[in-house]
Amino acid sequence: MFDQPDQSHHAILPRARGQIRAGFAWRDGATRLERLYQAGSAKAMLPPAPGCEMVLLNTSGGLTGGDRMQIAVAQDPGTRLTVTTQTAERAYRSTGGQAQVSARFSVATGAHLDLLPQETILFDRAALWRDQEVALIGDATCLWVETLVLGRAAMGEVLTRLELRDRRRITRDGRPVFVENLYLDDGALAGRDSPATLAGARALATLVMVAPDAADRLDCARAALGCDGAASAFDGKLVARLMAGDGWPLRQALMRLIGAIRPGPLPRVWQI
Structure with a gap:
């Protein structure tokens, strides 16, 4: 007879680990990469682009x-940087524990950050905890989607099953400018058709612009x-929220919205 597999313990599955630390400075009339450390499954690329991307x-x-x-990214004074992702991130079913993502972007005075990651696709029984912060210093500005x-x-x-804890913060000199704590679980999914929750939507997005002229772009948005x-816009901040029945129409709407309030083309990876 064949030996029966040992059911007394579960195999220890490999887990992904990734780390990126990057710094950007203003040199020779342009934003330049000054330092980069990457480890594990986290990688960073700097493709040819009109600006620094x-x-x-x-x-x-x-x-x-x-x-x-x-992920930790620091910008020196006067720099302009766009950060995006090569493709959609996927949060797959968890067999135990949570996937954890920590990201901090430090934007020095006179600098600007466009934080434009592509969508995160959540699969059934995914468990994802994210903690993200954009720390503005002085008169720094940002656009985050x-x-x-x-x-x-x-x-x-x-x-039908999900655990998402998504904490997003924008601060200026340590003081909160925008704080959003999103929690989606089984109960939220069960009531997804309610107007008070998802209203039947399968895709949702938040856009935040923090800049002195943010309110001037409200009509265009x-x-x-x-x-x-x-x-809506108030006190140097524009916030837009969008919902759709699927990711593709929402993506198209976001591309129009970003193009209306942000000069220049979107990152090329968005257009593929």
Whole structure:
């Protein structure tokens, strides 16, 4: 007879670890990469672009329980930087524990950051904890977009189990400018059709611009909204929220919105 597998313990599955530390400075009339450390499954690329652009990549192919990713990016005074991702990030089903992502972006006085990651796709039974902060110093400015997609509609996926803790903060000189703590669990999914929760949407996005002229762009932002959404502005901050039945129409609406309030082309990876 064949030996029966030992059921007394579970195999210890490999977990992804990734770390990026990068610094940018103003030299020779342009923003230049000054230092870069990358380890594990976290990689950074700097493709040819009109400005300085850093593309983040997770070579593990996605996140699952027990994975750990750490990102730290610092900009010196006067720099302008766009940070994006090569493709959508995927949070897969967890067999134990949470995937944890920590990201901090420090933007010095006179500098600007466009933080434009592509969407995060959440799979059924995913467990993802993210803690992200953009720390502005002095008169620094930023544009930040975050998009979540609840499963792949084209594949007929319906999420019933989920644990998402997504903490987003923008501070200026240590004081909060924008704070959003998003928590989605099984209960939120069960009530997804309620107007008080997701109203049946499978994709949602938040755009935040922090700049002295943010309110001046409100009319352009509202005119560019092409799906369920709304925009408001106050005290040097513009916030837009969008929802759609799937990731593709939301992506198209976001591209129009970003193009309406931000000069120059989107990162090339967004256009592929």
